[in-house]
């Protein structure tokens with residue numbers, strides 16, 4: 001697997017800073033997602049890695065070789081890094097096979113490589129079709145096959161599933177992940193979709209305002225975000241005013257366990273809506289609203305201190321607006337933020 005290292009990379013467009021010192025190590029993880037809101041610099045980082053942009057400062061190394069750095073700029077076509085863009089990547093006037101073979105030498109095209117990668121993405125036998133004869137999902141599969149054909153050391157995916165409908169995305173993500181890892185490629189996916197990042201990647205790098213603010217396995221980033229911002233960005237979060245009580249926090253939902261000592265006398269703790277327990281616990285709450293979301297209910301609760309928080313519970317939970325319930329928090333708080 002290719003070891004990609006990004007060190008202190010900065011990049012501005014005129015007076016607009018897009019990257020403000022990005023550090024990222026993609027080495028050990030097969031599949032890394034770069035997750036961040038619109039405008040945080042994801043695409044710029046991807047373009048710097050691919051070689052379409054030149055960083056202002058910092059270094060990018062692939063397998064220990066500097067591909068971008070002070071006075072080094074290996075051109076994009078020499079990096080052995082493939083990019084799969086959002087959509088519209090295929091040449092409409094070329095057959096599927098010709099699209100897939102586009103980046104291959106004439107000799108390579110005579111081998112079975114095109115059929116091999118088409119099979120890998122689940123499109124064996126589609127070589128003679130034209131792009132317009134394929135569904136959107138099939139076109140993205142062809143784009144991935146084309147990226148894989150020349151055996152790149154790294155595949156960069158730029159929001160490749162964003163134009164597809166929800167059900168198709170889930171299936172395609174799973175298949176594409178399997179195909180890329182079967183091909184032995186190291187993969188970097190850029191996305192603003194939390195669910196996509198958490199469900200597809202082995203490692204998630206969360207970006208905000210031109211820097212990577214947290215890197216970790218999906219479960220780590222979700223369960224132990226290093227700030228309230230990350231907690232809110234990777235999922236729903238409930239912020240509770242808290243007062244230090246020994247090594248725990250006293251909140252409107254009762255005592256909450258912390259992963260570390262309280263940061264101040266008064267602070268805010270963050271928990272996930274699914275951590276709120278209904279029908280048991282040390283505090284009392286009034287049910288303000290119950291919203292049905294298929295397998296879940298979102299239950300708005302007014303606590304004794306008048307704070308309103310939202311709990312997520314299975315749809316089978318018996319709960320009525322206006323009723324009073326015992327409530328509590330299970331598990332530990334995700335993050336604590338000192339009151340400013």
Ligand SMILES: Nc1ncnc2c1ncn2[C@@H]1O[C@H](COP(=O)(O)OP(=O)(O)OP(=O)(O)O)[C@@H](O)[C@H]1O
Nearest residue numbers: 013016017018037038039040041042043044045192
């Ligand atoms: N070619 C450009 N010229 C000037 N400013 C640019 C250019 N490309 C990007 N920017 C600016 O750089 C910042 C980062 O943009 P970038 O496209 O990398 O973000 P992003 O996270 O990929 O956003 P999105 O998810 O919306 O694509 C933004 O403020 C953007 O307006």
